[in-house]
Every structure is written in C-alpha cells, then in structure tokens.
Amino acid sequence: MIVQDVVEPNRIYSPDKMAELQRKHGISKYLDQAIEAHPIVKQALMNAAQIDQVVLGNDRTQNSMDVHDLKTILATREDGSVKQACVSTTKDGRIYKYNITVSRYSGKVGVRTDDLDAVRGISPKFLKRGVDPDAVKALQQEIDGFRSALQQLIPTVEEKDREYQALIVSICNRFLAVLLYYIMSSPSLIYFLPTVTYLLVERDAGASETREGYRYRNQESQRSGKEGQKCSSQGRRGREGSRQL
Numbered sequence: 640m641i642v643q644d645v646v647e648p649n650r651i652y653s654p655d656k657m658a659e660l661q662r663k664h665g666i667s668k669y670l671d672q673a674i675e676a677h678p679i680v681k682q683a684l685m686n687a688a689q690i691d692q693v694v695l696g697n698d699r700t701q702n703s704m705d706v707h708d709l710k711t712i713l714a715t716r717e718d719g720s721v722k723q724a725c726v727s728t729t730k731d732g733r734i735y736k737y738n739i740t741v742s743r744y745s746g747k748v749g750v751r752t753d754d755l756d757a758v759r760g761i762s763p764k765f766l767k768r769g770v771d772p773d774a775v776k777a778l779q780q781e782i783d784g785f786r787s788a789l790q791q792l793i794p795t796v797e798e799k800d801r802e803y804q805a806l807i808v809s810i811c812n813r814f815l816a817v818l819l820y821y822i823m824s825s826p827s828l829i830y831f832l833p834t835v836t837y838l839l840v841e842r843d844a845g846a847s848e849t850r851e852g853y854r855y856r857n858q859e860s861q862r863s864g865k866e867g868q869k870c871s872s873q874g875r876r877g878r879e880g881s882r883q884l
Contacts, residue, residue: 645678648691651724653717664709665699666726693725701728701735710739710750721746727755 648671652660660666670693671681685691694713696703703709704726713724724739734755741748 645682648685649689651692651716651722652694656717660694660712664703664707664712665697666694667697668695669693670695670727689725693727696726696728698729700726701730704728704737710737711748714739714741714748721748 648669650657650669657666670690671685673695674681674684674690676684681690700709703712709726710724713726714721716722721741723741725737726739727734727736729735736753736755738751738753739748740751
C-alpha cells in the first residue's frame with residue numbers, strides 16, 4: 640500500500656455525540672488516538688483498517704451493550720441513517736470487540752463478538768511486543784562461540800597447509816635432483832638445463848608466495864574478528880538504548 644497524503648481522520652460521530660457516548664457509556668476515544676506512530680503509518684492503518692472509525696470503551700461500555708442496546712445507538716447516525724460501527728469493551732479483565740452490522744435488505748442491526756484475549760492466547764507470538772532480549776543475547780553468544788571456534792581452527796589449518804606445501808617442495812626437489820643427475824651424466828641432455836633452472840626459480844617463488852599468503856590470511860582473519868567484536872558491542876549498546884527508551 641502506497642500512502643500519498645496524510646488527511647484528517649474520518650470521524651463517524653460528531654463531537655456532541657462523542658461527548659454523549661463518553662459521558663453515558665464509557666467510550667474514551669477513537670482507536671487511532673490511542674496509537675503512537677508516524678503520521679504516514681497511522682494514515683496507512685486508517686486506509687487499510689479504518690482505525691479512525693473504531694471507538695474504545697471499558698466495563699461501562701460492556702454494560703451498555705448488555706443492558707442499554709448500545710449497538711443500535713452506535714449504528715444510528717445523527718441524520719437518522721443506520722450504518723456499521725465497531726467498538727471494543729472490557730469485562731472481568733478481558734477485551735471484546737463488537738462489529739456492528741446493518742442488513743442491506745431488512746435494515747436490522749446485528750452484531751458479531753470477538754474475544755480478543757482468546758485470539759491473543761492462541762497466537763501470542765504475533766501479538767507479543769518487541770523482540771525477546773534473552774533470545775537476542777543467546778543468539779549473540781552462539782555467534783561469538785562460532786567465531787571463537789573458527790579462530791582456534793585457523794592455526795591448525797595453516798599448519799596442515801604448510802605441511803602439504805613442504806611435502807610438495809620435497810617431491811619437486813627429489814625430481815629435480817634426479818633430473819639434474821641424468822643431465823650431468825649425459826652431455827646430450829645438457830639442453831634441458833635451462834628447464835631445470837626455470838623449475839627451481841618457480842619453486843622458490845611459489846614457496847615465497849605461500850608464506851605471503853599465510854601472513855595475509857592471518858591478518859584478514861584478525862581484522863574480521865575485531866570488526867565482528869566491534870559490531871557486536873555496537874549492537875549490544877543499541878539494544879540497551881532501545882530497552883531504556
């Protein structure tokens with residue numbers, strides 16, 4: 640839903656009738672007046688759910704629904720027309736919502752009642768406010784544990800990598816030694832000497848590059864760990880600030 644403009648709420652009762660509902664039946668305010676949000680957000684809610692036309696009541700409102708036919712009073716407009724309405728009430732600590740409807744054919748007023756506490760009991764996770772700080776803390780601890788385990792594995796991986804590289808160099812050295820022996824033993828193979836020299840240079844260059852790679856990966860790992868700890872501390876400070884607000 641795209642909200643283009645913020646407009647005034649569409650009140651279904653005049654100030655005089657709203658004052659009468661407040662005085663006689665315990666109506667307190669419209670639903671949009673009880674919500675604190677950005678104007679664009681409130682406008683989106685008014686467009687989608689007509690929260691500017693829902694009135695909030697209390698135990699007195701419930702008594703009026705039971706005894707004084709409040710549903711008809713809410714559905715009847717000051718010009719004599721009868722239209723749908725919506726009101727919430729309370730009784731014995733529970734919250735009820737009444738959707739007041741009007742038959743298109745007979746004009747009779749009907750009502751549907753919803754126990755909001757029952758809905759909240761069935762699906763508490765959808766109505767729970769905010770994020771559980773204990774769950775966030777547990778998740779952060781799990782992430783820190785994984786990061787610590789990774790840091791402990793890096794030296795082992797690098798050691799095994801060095802052993803592998805040393806084994807490759809040893810095999811190359813043996814091969815080159817045998818090749819050089821045959822070249823020196825047979826003058827006809829002297830033409831392979833530049834090739835052997837080239838392989839020796841490449842071997843030394845590869846070993847040097849491997850050492851540089853170790854240092855680079857170690858520095859990157861340490862930098863990532865520090866950045867992760869920094870982000871974690873900032874996140875914790877942000878959550879603490881949110882809880883204080």
